[in-house]
Amino acid sequence: MAEGVFRHRNGGGSILGIECSIGSDCFLSRDSVISGKAHVSFMSQIHSGSMLHDAHVSASGISGSVIDGGHISYASVKDSSLENVIVRGTYDPARLENVILRNGVVAESCWLRNFELSGPHLLHANWDRAPRHHSLKLEYGIPLVITECTELRGHVGCECRPMQTWLDRKELLRRIFVGKRGWPSAAIDTIGALFEGWKGSPR
Numbered sequence: 322m323a324e325g326v327f328r329h330r331n332g333g334g335s336i337l338g339i340e341c342s343i344g345s346d347c348f349l350s351r352d353s354v355i356s357g358k359a360h361v362s363f364m365s366q367i368h369s370g371s372m373l374h375d376a377h378v379s380a381s382g383i384s385g386s387v388i389d390g391g392h393i394s395y396a397s398v399k400d401s402s403l404e405n406v407i408v409r410g411t412y413d414p415a416r417l418e419n420v421i422l423r424n425g426v427v428a429e430s431c432w433l434r435n436f437e438l439s440g441p442h443l444l445h446a447n448w449d450r451a452p453r454h455h456s457l458k459l460e461y462g463i464p465l466v467i468t469e470c471t472e473l474r475g476h477v478g479c480e481c482r483p484m485q486t487w488l489d490r491k492e493l494l495r496r497i498f499v500g501k502r503g504w505p506s507a508a509i510d511t512i513g514a515l516f517e518g519w520k521g522s523p524r
Contacts, residue, residue, distance in 0.1 A: 334367060343367075376403075381414075396428075440464070443479055446471040455515055457508050465508065467515055475516055484516035 327336040334349030336342075337356035343349055347365045355361060357375035365378050369385040376388040381396045388403045395410035396417065404423040408415045409430070416432040425441035433444065436451040441464070444452065452469040468476040475484045487494065491513050498504040 332367075381408075441466050442468045443476055443481070444468070445481070453519055455511070457511060465504075467512060469519055473520055475519070477512060484520050487516050488513055 325338050328334070329336055329343055329347075329349040331345065331347065332349045332353075333351035334343075334353040334355070336349075337354060341355045341357060341359040343355055343359075343361040344363065344365075346363070347361050348367060349355065349361070350368045350370075352370040353367045353372065355367070355373045359373045359376050359378070361367065361373065361378045363380040365380060366382045367373065367378075368383065371383045371385060372387045373383070374388070375390045376393060377391070378388070378393045379395070381393050381398065383393070384399045386398045386401045386403065388398070390405040391403055391407055393403070393408045396408045396415040398408065398417045400419045401417050402421045403417075406422045406424075406426040406428070408417060408422075408428045411430050413430050415428050415430055417428065418432075418434045420433050420435065421437040422428070422433075423439040426438055427441070427443045429443070429445040431445055432447040434449045436448065438444075438451050438454070440454070440456060442452070442454055454469065455467045457465040457467070465478060466476070470476055470481050473484050474481055475487065477487070491509060495506060495509040498509065499506050
């Protein structure tokens with residue numbers, strides 16, 4: 322065994338280096354690896370050649386997946402690739418199957434299948450396709466992410482409201498976000514146009 326490689330006593334999986342850790346109540350299959358500053362805890366199960374690097378995993382089942390950074394808590398992840406994302410369940414576990422998520426996606430208590438998504442999108446509804454999305458640049462290059470949600474709702478940043486609310490209150494929202502938060506006025510027009518289009522062509 323190479324120097325700095327340890328075997329987990331429950332499953333025989335590889336632990337690379339001294340900065341990562343896995344609890345004794347967890348399982349790490351012999352063909353799976355944790356490395357970097359990965360921490361696995363609270364009865365998590367890592368199976369089927371999964372690889373975890375710098376990820377924090379708690380109370381979750383991981384199978385056939387690659388996770389690089391991020392936090393996974395109370396979730397089931399199968400045949401997926403996750404990079405710097407947050408996946409968490411509350412009353413129900415989050416379930417991910419055959420997805421590629423990167424760069425700040427947050428998935429909360431939902432079932433996601435068969436798509437790829439990148440960016441700081443908040444998902445809290447079930448999807449078997451990528452939700453429609455758009456990114457705007459605000460002052461100093463800060464992105465504002467707009468994401469489709471179910472039942473004709475949409476996320477603007479971290480707020481989820483009916484799309485019609487954004488349309489009906491467009492000028493009020495313009496005064497709030499442009500006057501008090503420094504958004505460019507054109508951003509409000511872009512949001513309105515997106516939501517008009519999404520409402521008019523449901524998928």
